[in-house]
Amino acid sequence: MSSAAADFLLLDPRTAPRRGITNWLAGALRSAISDGSLAPGSMLPASRTLAADLGTARGVVVAAYQRLADEGLIGGRRGAGTVVLAPPASAPQRPRRRPPARITRLPVPRLPASAGIDLSPGVPDLSAFPRAAWLRAEREALATCDAAEFGYGDPRGAEPLRVELSGWLGRTRGLRVDPDEIVVVGGVAQSLALLSRALRARGATSIAVEDPGSRGASDQLTWWGLRPVPIPVDHEGLRVDRLRRRAADTVLVTPAHQFPSGVVLSPARRRALVEWAAAGDRLIIEDDYDAEYRYDRAPVPALHASAPDRIAYTGSTSKTLAPGLRLGWLVAPPHLHDEIVSAKHAADLGSPVLPQLTLARLLACGAYDRHVRLMRTRHRARRDAVVGALRAALPDADVQGVAAGLHLLVTFPETSGVRDDVALADELRSRGVQMHPLTWHRQRPGPPGLVLGYAAQSPDRLREAAATIARVVLTRR
Amino acid sequence: MSSAAADFLLLDPRTAPRRGITNWLAGALRSAISDGSLAPGSMLPASRTLAADLGTARGVVVAAYQRLADEGLIGGRRGAGTVVLAPPASAPQRPRRRPPARITRLPVPRLPASAGIDLSPGVPDLSAFPRAAWLRAEREALATCDAAEFGYGDPRGAEPLRVELSGWLGRTRGLRVDPDEIVVVGGVAQSLALLSRALRARGATSIAVEDPGSRGASDQLTWWGLRPVPIPVDHEGLRVDRLRRRAADTVLVTPAHQFPSGVVLSPARRRALVEWAAAGDRLIIEDDYDAEYRYDRAPVPALHASAPDRIAYTGSTSKTLAPGLRLGWLVAPPHLHDEIVSAKHAADLGSPVLPQLTLARLLACGAYDRHVRLMRTRHRARRDAVVGALRAALPDADVQGVAAGLHLLVTFPETSGVRDDVALADELRSRGVQMHPLTWHRQRPGPPGLVLGYAAQSPDRLREAAATIARVVLTRR
Numbered sequence: 001m002s003s004a005a006a007d008f009l010l011l012d013p014r015t016a017p018r019r020g021i022t023n024w025l026a027g028a029l030r031s032a033i034s035d036g037s038l039a040p041g042s043m044l045p046a047s048r049t050l051a052a053d054l055g056t057a058r059g060v061v062v063a064a065y066q067r068l069a070d071e072g073l074i075g076g077r078r079g080a081g082t083v084v085l086a087p088p089a090s091a092p093q094r095p096r097r098r099p100p101a102r103i104t105r106l107p108v109p110r111l112p113a114s115a116g117i118d119l120s121p122g123v124p125d126l127s128a129f130p131r132a133a134w135l136r137a138e139r140e141a142l143a144t145c146d147a148a149e150f151g152y153g154d155p156r157g158a159e160p161l162r163v164e165l166s167g168w169l170g171r172t173r174g175l176r177v178d179p180d181e182i183v184v185v186g187g188v189a190q191s192l193a194l195l196s197r198a199l200r201a202r203g204a205t206s207i208a209v210e211d212p213g214s215r216g217a218s219d220q221l222t223w224w225g226l227r228p229v230p231i232p233v234d235h236e237g238l239r240v241d242r243l244r245r246r247a248a249d250t251v252l253v254t255p256a257h258q259f260p261s262g263v264v265l266s267p268a269r270r271r272a273l274v275e276w277a278a279a280g281d282r283l284i285i286e287d288d289y290d291a292e293y294r295y296d297r298a299p300v301p302a303l304h305a306s307a308p309d310r311i312a313y314t315g316s317t318s319k320t321l322a323p324g325l326r327l328g329w330l331v332a333p334p335h336l337h338d339e340i341v342s343a344k345h346a347a348d349l350g351s352p353v354l355p356q357l358t359l360a361r362l363l364a365c366g367a368y369d370r371h372v373r374l375m376r377t378r379h380r381a382r383r384d385a386v387v388g389a390l391r392a393a394l395p396d397a398d399v400q401g402v403a404a405g406l407h408l409l410v411t412f413p414e415t416s417g418v419r420d421d422v423a424l425a426d427e428l429r430s431r432g433v434q435m436h437p438l439t440w441h442r443q444r445p446g447p448p449g450l451v452l453g454y455a456a457q458s459p460d461r462l463r464e465a466a467a468t469i470a471r472v473v474l475t476r477r
Numbered sequence: 478m479s480s481a482a483a484d485f486l487l488l489d490p491r492t493a494p495r496r497g498i499t500n501w502l503a504g505a506l507r508s509a510i511s512d513g514s515l516a517p518g519s520m521l522p523a524s525r526t527l528a529a530d531l532g533t534a535r536g537v538v539v540a541a542y543q544r545l546a547d548e549g550l551i552g553g554r555r556g557a558g559t560v561v562l563a564p565p566a567s568a569p570q571r572p573r574r575r576p577p578a579r580i581t582r583l584p585v586p587r588l589p590a591s592a593g594i595d596l597s598p599g600v601p602d603l604s605a606f607p608r609a610a611w612l613r614a615e616r617e618a619l620a621t622c623d624a625a626e627f628g629y630g631d632p633r634g635a636e637p638l639r640v641e642l643s644g645w646l647g648r649t650r651g652l653r654v655d656p657d658e659i660v661v662v663g664g665v666a667q668s669l670a671l672l673s674r675a676l677r678a679r680g681a682t683s684i685a686v687e688d689p690g691s692r693g694a695s696d697q698l699t700w701w702g703l704r705p706v707p708i709p710v711d712h713e714g715l716r717v718d719r720l721r722r723r724a725a726d727t728v729l730v731t732p733a734h735q736f737p738s739g740v741v742l743s744p745a746r747r748r749a750l751v752e753w754a755a756a757g758d759r760l761i762i763e764d765d766y767d768a769e770y771r772y773d774r775a776p777v778p779a780l781h782a783s784a785p786d787r788i789a790y791t792g793s794t795s796k797t798l799a800p801g802l803r804l805g806w807l808v809a810p811p812h813l814h815d816e817i818v819s820a821k822h823a824a825d826l827g828s829p830v831l832p833q834l835t836l837a838r839l840l841a842c843g844a845y846d847r848h849v850r851l852m853r854t855r856h857r858a859r860r861d862a863v864v865g866a867l868r869a870a871l872p873d874a875d876v877q878g879v880a881a882g883l884h885l886l887v888t889f890p891e892t893s894g895v896r897d898d899v900a901l902a903d904e905l906r907s908r909g910v911q912m913h914p915l916t917w918h919r920q921r922p923g924p925p926g927l928v929l930g931y932a933a934q935s936p937d938r939l940r941e942a943a944a945t946i947a948r949v950v951l952t953r954r
Contacts, residue, residue: 005775007649012775037647126624147603150799170514172484186825223823298482298489322627324830346700347670348663353801
């Protein structure tokens with residue numbers, strides 16, 4: 001069989017008439033442009049390359065290209081090859097799909113960046129992503145890593161990253177974990193997916209969650225077949241006494257900085273929670289999602305160290321570097337470890353290696369810590385701006401959760417006239433300021449509030465947003 | 478509350494005795510080194526930084542560091558900061574976990590690279606990963622991408638990549654898909670995981686697979702709750718007549734280059750397979766895992782174009798760039814699209830963005846096509862070396878699947894004396910040559926064979942391996 005055929009458009013000259021190969025080639029290109037297989041802007045292969053693939057003379061390809069150029073379908077840019085210019089006038093338009101529905105029931109109509117001030121919580125200052133440091137670390141990783149790293153790797157993740165994470169989690173979060181106990185995952189969301197699978201396989205059908213708590217997490221757990229059981233949160237964090245009365249054997253908590261209230265789980269509650277887990281065959285999932293950002297208080301060590309046999313600990317780079325990296329870690333208790341590794345293997349065989357090796361280098365050389373320190377200073381200034389402005393303009397409102405994190409919670413007393421936070425958020429959005437109504441993150445009804453992420457906006461924009469909030473709230477009185 | 482406290486070891490000076498802060502700090506560092514929280518090689522913060530965090534004088538930190546240096550626990554390297562040297566003699570050793578079991582039942586004892594010639598199939602030449610081109614493309618991506626790309630993105634993947642893939646799949650594989658129909662995934666394995674979830678949710682409990690076929694895929698489908706139903710493969714590919722007699726409504730196939738036999742699905746079987754799918758509410762999963770490598774034949778277009786409503790098409794960069802990238806694509810038929818997007822969102826919210834933007838640039842500038850072309854030339858030379866050596870040394874054996882791909886299949890006639898390919902592979906491994914016995918990839922018994930991946934070894938090593946194989950086989954006669 002002849003191998004003279006091109007991948008390009010799957011052109012096979014054996015299908016051409018014996019003498020009309022130029023005609024045949026021009027026709028194939030024309031119909032590919034016409035039916036959209038070759039979109040405007042697509043580059044054509046160099047005539048020399050295509051001729052070699054087809055086992056024909058270069059002049060044949062040049063002639064076919066020239067014919068299409070004469071028809072205005074393709075054109076050359078100096079030094080940039082030949083590109084498709086436009087489909088023939090009669091070319092059919094291909095229908096465009098609308099963006100698909102997300103699993104979350106959260107109606108999050110993203111504003112275009114220029115249309116207003118987006119204070120949706122959960123996102124750091126994306127413009128601060130350390131592009132140069134990342135590239136430098138990746139260059140070093142590529143220059144030094146063994147070729148075997150590019151193969152099918154350990155489903156737990158690249159060893160250099162697990163070694164660095166083991167040290168970093170020990171130094172900054174108080175965990176004592178061996179590199180082999182860490183599984184690198186695609187963010188906290190993947191940790192919840194893997195844990196859900198393992199829990200479902202053991203027969204669990206429900207999971208206790210904080211109320212208010214992350215709506216995204218609850219929706220995800222529901223998708224995986226675990227019914228979220230809401231447990232109230234007060235000024236000390238999760239009401240462990242209420243948890244005891246429920247049947248769920250697993251609880252998802254955010255001890256260092258509760259989402260969305262910002263409360264730190266009190267020492268008494270930490271003890272009570274660990275006792276609850278130890279008393280039965282129970283599991284605590286510790287989501288340490290933004291512990292790196294604390295401003296006015298000493299760091300709170302992760303709960304994990306108090307009961308490593310009962311706690312699945314998870315965190316990520318989503319709040320320190322960027323959510324788009326989809327890079328996090330999961331430390332499962334020993335009895336779940338092998339199941340989690342199998343679940344990770346069955347899900348995707350393991351996480352992409354290059355971002356892992358890059359993060360390992362950022363951790364090893366201290367650049368990661370420096371970046372977190374820089375971000376903390378920047379976020380603190382933003383928090384000060386928005387808290388100051390809100391407290392001055394709305395002395396009645398209660399601004400909570402300000403000692404740490406990237407968001408705060410504003411709740412309103414009965415006298416404020418605010419009843420319906422969804423309506424309030426809708427009105428604010430119509431005035432160009434977007435945030436989450438607290439109701440979105442509640443399972444059961446409660447006082448109204450606004451969850452406001454301040455990390456991504458400049459102090460001036462934050463003061464502007466606070467003024468808008470105050471204006472809208474005060475007209476409701 | 479005072480904010481003077483350090484993330485480093487969660488040091489909080491309020492816990493220090495009033496006058497003994499140097500003692501307290503030295504003690505905290507010593508016990509962290511002793512209990513392994515600070516491993517040898519860990520870097521300590523600069524004294525200035527730690528002093529600022531603790532709200533104390535720099536001299537306090539310098540004095541504490543000096544004390545530990547005097548004890549031989551830490552040391553300074555010129556310009557490289559202070560690092561932990563060794564734990565105190567009495568420090569407990571932390572136990573090391575053994576690597577976890579994989580989900581696959583395949584016993585794949587990986588040889589260290591130097592211990593022999595590893596011909597396990599499925600891996601390209603990892604040393605050929607285009608490190609410089611990748612870094613260049615990533616630099617361009619980082620230099621030009623909008624900060625919003627670093628946020629929580631579209632679960633289908635980054636739009637620039639989906640646009641490039643749409644054009645590339647059209648030009649080289651004959652697919653006609655809109656960018657919005659493509660879901661970027663973590664390799665073909667994640668495609669199978671997402672499809673399994675969707676099929677299980679619709680009540681499916683089994684799936685037809687090729688026999689012989691990929692053992693890894695069968696194991697993964699089993700993990701996700703789908704029982705693999707083996708359908709024989711002959712010289713024309715999948716026996717569609719046998720498929721018709723089974724109850725399964727979904728089949729996983731490798732039409733362009735069957736794994737492991739290397740057979741191309743014949744035109745008649747392609748038609749029959751599409752008819753089978755169209756006749757019921759049935760699904761074909763097309764795994765186009767190594768279609769880029771063809772040597773002696775014209776390219777075979779993907780099956781997808783013949784029945785886009787009945788086919789889920791998936792491919793990846795695992796065979797063209799590197800499996801470690803975990804980067805692939807899935808085009809689901811319209812009736813499954815939204816479920817697949819939800820499953821991807823529930824699994825990990827989406828794939829990491831930087832590798833996506835990098836691949837998009839490699840596709841856009843033609844570097845990806847150039848790399849595939851280069852790899853094809855290199856792999857062809859390797860194939861020629863191993864096929865030539867095997868045919869010369871073992872004229873009785875049947876060397877199949879050589880027209881494309883990265884592996885070939887050697888089967889043995891009854892006269893060869895080879896009965897048990899697992900024993901044969903074991904003996905070959907003991908002589909330093911590793912490959913898969915065909916039995917590993919069979920569901921039902923059949924003639925013995927060896928599956929041999931040739932992409933990762935030089936022609937000389939391949940000839941050496943072929944000589945070893947011949948020696949071992951001939952002694953069995």
